[in-house]
Amino acid sequence: MAVSNPLRTFFPDRVFAAGCPSRTVLDHVMSKWGLLVLLALGDGEPLRWSELRRRAEGVSEKMLAQTLRTLVADGFVVRDARPVVPPHVEYSLTPRGLELAALLNPLMVWVVENAPDILEDAAAS
């Protein structure tokens, strides 16, 4: 029954402590918009602000700015601003961001494949 779980190496008592650093990182990375930005940049191609806005459909400018600032500070994303007018800014993943995106991708694929069934269940209940 009990699956061998590598997490136990880190959490022998299976308690996820409130002050744990991983909590903070999880909040940044698994946030609604953080996730979408990482996935949008996930294939390594740099994207501009307006392009990110288009791909993470529904994101407000405020949240996109906030999300990008967090991801840049955490070292997942690099911001490359060229001092031209009109401004030209490109965002792309760092090696760390690429590692994370590689883990996020299969998850997203699973979610996309199963989402219709899941919502059907949710609607039926």
Next chain:
Amino acid sequence: MAVSNPLRTFFPDRVFAAGCPSRTVLDHVMSKWGLLVLLALGDGEPLRWSELRRRAEGVSEKMLAQTLRTLVADGFVVRDARPVVPPHVEYSLTPRGLELAALLNPLMVWVVENAPDILEDAAAS
């Protein structure tokens, strides 16, 4: 540069549409507490309310109730309530929940391993 990305099968234009069913599922599953509950139940062992509260340290009773209701409705978790006094309720993962937890685990392991470095970068900026 561009990594072969299976997500393109589902999102040829790489746009994550606002109304897409997967968005709803992502919001449920990647939410702060939803994630912790899924990880806590991830090894297949059923847990009681109070035990879940202990493991997802910091969760309020309101949010735990709300999170569990969502996860049950989505078919990730089963709620098994025995009509005894004091009440005894057990929560465990469905097969679907186990599939998802299996994808979440490597992600969590990566986050735990890298969290200290990431926060160090964040603090330095």
Next chain:
DNA sequence: CGGCATGCTTCCCAAAAGTTAGTACCCACT
């Protein structure tokens, strides 16, 4: 000179999350 394009920032309000208190139920102890 006035409009436009781009990448943000600021302000205000609605929605979500957190906090605290209360409920139902029966048992055990005083």
Next chain:
DNA sequence: AGTGGGTACTAACTTTTGGGAAGCATGCCG
């Protein structure tokens, strides 16, 4: 007899967060 405690929630209230729309800086083009 009554008091308190353990369990799993729910309800009312407050604080935090997120969304929407507008503003700003800059220079080019008509």
